[in-house]
Amino acid sequence: SAVISQKPSRDICQRGTSLTIQCQVDSQVTMMFWYRQQPGQSLTLIATANQGSEATYESGFVIDKFPISRPNLTFSTLTVSNMSPEDSSIYLCSTSSMSNYGYTFGSGTRLTVV
Amino acid sequence: AQKVTQAQTEISVVEKEDVTLDCVYETRDTTYYLFWYKQPPSGELVFLIRRNSFDEQNEISGRYSWNFQKSTSSFNFTITASQVVDSAVYFCALILRNKLIFGTGTLLAVQP
Numbered sequence: 001s002a003v004i005s006q007k008p009s010r011d012i013c014q015r016g017t018s019l020t021i022q023c024q025v026d027s028q029v030t031m032m033f034w035y036r037q038q039p040g041q042s043l044t045l046i047a048t049a050n051q052g053s054e055a056t057y058e059s060g061f062v063i064d065k066f067p068i069s070r071p072n073l074t075f076s077t078l079t080v081s082n083m084s085p086e087d088s089s090i091y092l093c094s095t096s097s098m099s100n101y102g103y104t105f106g107s108g109t110r111l112t113v114v
Numbered sequence: 115a116q117k118v119t120q121a122q123t124e125i126s127v128v129e130k131e132d133v134t135l136d137c138v139y140e141t142r143d144t145t146y147y148l149f150w151y152k153q154p155p156s157g158e159l160v161f162l163i164r165r166n167s168f169d170e171q172n173e174i175s176g177r178y179s180w181n182f183q184k185s186t187s188s189f190n191f192t193i194t195a196s197q198v199v200d201s202a203v204y205f206c207a208l209i210l211r212n213k214l215i216f217g218t219g220t221l222l223a224v225q226p
Contacts, residue, residue: 001161031212042205042216043159090157096212103149103214105159 002027002095006106013083013113020079021109023093028073030096034066037090037108046091049076083113116141116210118217126223127196135191135220137206143167147209148189150180153219154202165189196224 003026013019023032032049046066047055055068069077080087093106119138127133139148150162163173165182173180177194193200201224206217 033213042218043214044216045213048213092159094159094214102161102164104161105151107156107158110157 001102002029002104004093004095004104004106006093006109008109009107010110015084015113017083018079018081019111020077021091022077023106025074025095032070032076033094034068034078035092035094037092080111085113087111088113116208116215118206118208118215120206120217120220122220124221126225128225129198130195132192132194133196133222135204137189137217139187139189139208141208149207150191151205151207152202153205198224198226200224
């Protein structure tokens with residue numbers, strides 16, 4: 001299955017600033033996904049990153065707050081913009097593996113906004 | 115509605131006990147996939163199993179076993195002879211148009 005390298009693994013940021021999270025996959029994949037996991041909560045899908053087109057956002061998430069890039073089939077970034085303490089969460093990227101139809105996740109970015 | 119329900123928020127067991135984590139799902143699709151993931155305290159998500167809706171055969175992998183019953187829309191996960199290293203949050207998930215829909219998770223604490 002695909003292996004995803006995600007960075008940074010954690011960061012502490014000042015409110016009002018932005019953080020860009022990167023995910024690199026070791027093989028070409030069609031779809032990449034970005035999830036948010038708020039403290040003690042389940043995972044919620046933010047958006048699907050499509051290569052060559054704009055990301056598709058889920059209800060409650062907007063491009064101005066969470067811009068996503070997908071320049072090629074192995075890489076994607078998620079930016080958390082104009083951060084507030086409510087954005088403190090774990091952010092995870094994911095992709096599907098055609099070999100076993102399991103969805104592989106990056107190791108996550110633990111973000112704290114102060 | 116398509117959703118996954120994990121009614122057990124937290125479970126605490128003593129090492130070597132067997133424990134079953136419940137998962138109930140709702141979907142309008144006739145073909146679907148269900149998953150279990152483990153999230154240890156370090157935060158990464160570890161893929162455990164995928165099950166498709168056409169295969170109701172139960173599966174065993176070492177100390178892990180899964181019981182899939184379409185009649186009750188359940189996909190329960192049993193850990194036999196639990197160990198401290200099994201302590202984690204376990205998520206059940208359902209595929210919806212290539213996107214994973216997660217349950218709220220069950221925190222399993224295995225005491226030595």
